[in-house]
Amino acid sequence: MTRTPETPLPSPKECRRLREAQSLSQADVAAALGVTRATVRSWEKGRTTPRGTKRDAYARLLTGAEEVTPHQENPAPALVGAATGPVQASPDRAEPAPEPPSETSSASELAPRPAPELDPDPARGPEPELGSGLSPEAEPLSPSLTPDQAFDALYAFCAPALVRQTYLLTGRRELARESVERAFQLAWHRWPEVAMDRDPAGWVRATAHEFALSPWHRLRPRHRNPEPPPAAPADRALLDVLLQLPPVYRRTLLLYDGVGLDLPETAAETEASTPAAANRLLHAREAVVTRLPELAEPKELHRRLAEVASAERLRAAKPTTVRWGGEQRARHWTRAAIAFTVVLIGATTLTLRTAPDHYEPPLAPGATVYGVPPRVAPGPLSAEELALRAKLKGETVSGPERLVPEAG
Known part of the structure; x- marks a missing residue:
């Protein structure tokens, strides 16, 4: 695969020296670029290198051309959900460092993904891309927002793009909408935890992916x-190729070539090591290129993924509807839990009231049993019963006599 020109970077040791010369810590650089401190440490050790917009921002930061702010937002990729949400990141949350890619893996072939401008329907205006939930000038949420306002802002930022992305994962429109709604309902149910997460958009995206790719959907009649x-026809061919990939390969390809996540972030979201994620990505690309050779260029694959999802005109529900549905679901589950608890308490109480409260040893053979009424003989027979008995005794052993015809 060909690679597009990238911004030159100094050596890893020189990058560390330039950072220390500006009195910056790895946490400051990670907060400025919207990545984890483990990713910055991996860059400075030479295990991985930044790509795309992060590479440009990292080069400007090392040369002092870019000012470091405590909450500089990571530029949103051009496809399927931004890497960071509009909620402020919590500095005390750290993500576990993914394993570095091995030198034998072909991770160097993973080219960056530029963000093409798509306009599928000029008469209707530019179609929002899969990664653009808010306008570029949107600011992070203020801490003074109420929980309802913060949730609605996060939903407006992620839901439109996330529905399109989930459609590429499943090929089903209703399942894509349902997965996104269920993910946001769970986020609203755990809103304090989600609001304090370093990446609320990533939390919702991972939840929606897991629900959409659940194997239990196969048991549903529809x-x-x-x-x-x-x-x-071109969209059908690409979607058919994607659906033939294993779910983990499909998700890895979409996160890297669609969402625009780095390889360590893709590995962390798919719960795999970085070398494993790189191998899955390469195999997925190989399967796509085998069927569709014109998508050998990562930029073209990125553009086609955005076109296929944008052409479906998928619409997400309103945030108030999602919040109300989540509250109703929580009420139903709460009432079901209360009813089950009441039934369990009633069954336990009935068992305690009817169960014996002392030990009764078994009776020995031949022992007299007390408390059982004696067996009585039958009483005198009535007149009808006596007549019936006499009649039965008067009959022969073989029953009534047989009728024998006589000669006339």
Whole structure:
């Protein structure tokens, strides 16, 4: 695969020297670029290198051309959900460092993804891309916002793009909408935890992906009937190739070539090591290029993914509807738990009231049993019963006499 020109960077040791010369810590650089401190440490040790917009921002930061602020927002990629949400990141949360890629893996072939401008329908205006939930000038949420306002802002930032991304993962429109709604309902149920997370958008994205790719959907009756494919033949071919990939390969390809995450971040979200994520990505690309050779360039693959998802005109529900649905679901589960608890308490109480409260040893053979009424003989027979008995005794052993015809 060909690689696009990248911004030159100094050696890893020189990068560390330039950072220390500006009195910056690894945490400051990570906060400025929107990555984890483990990622910055991996850059300075030479295990991995930044790519795309992060590479440009890292080069400007080392040369002093970019001012470091405590909460500088990471530039949103051009596809399927931003890497960081609009909620302020919590500085005390740290993400575990993913394993570095091995030298034998072909991770160097993973080229960066530029953000193309898509306009599928000029008459309707530019279609929002899969990664653009808010306008570029949108500011992070203020801490003074109420929980409802903060949730609505996060939903407006992520939901439109996340529905399109989930459609690429499943190929089902209703399942994509349901997965996003369930993810946001769970986020609203755990809102304090999600609001304090360093990446609320990533939290919701991972939850929606896991629900959409759950194997239990195969047991649902409506899942047995396939949905209508896209209208364009090229879109049908690409979606068919994606759905033939294993779920983990499909998700890795979409996160890296679609969302625009770095390889360590993709590995962390898919719960895999960095070398494993790189191998999955390379195999997924190979499978796509085998069927569609024109998508060998990562930039073209990125553009086609955005076009396929944007052409479906998928719409997410309103945030108030999602919040109300989450509250209703929480009420139903609470009432079900209370009813189950009441039934369990009632069954336990009935068992305690009816169960014996002392030990009764078994009776020995031949022992007299007390408390059982004696067996009595039958009483005198009535007149009808006596007549019936006499009649039965008067009959022969073989029953009534047989009728024998006589000769006339």
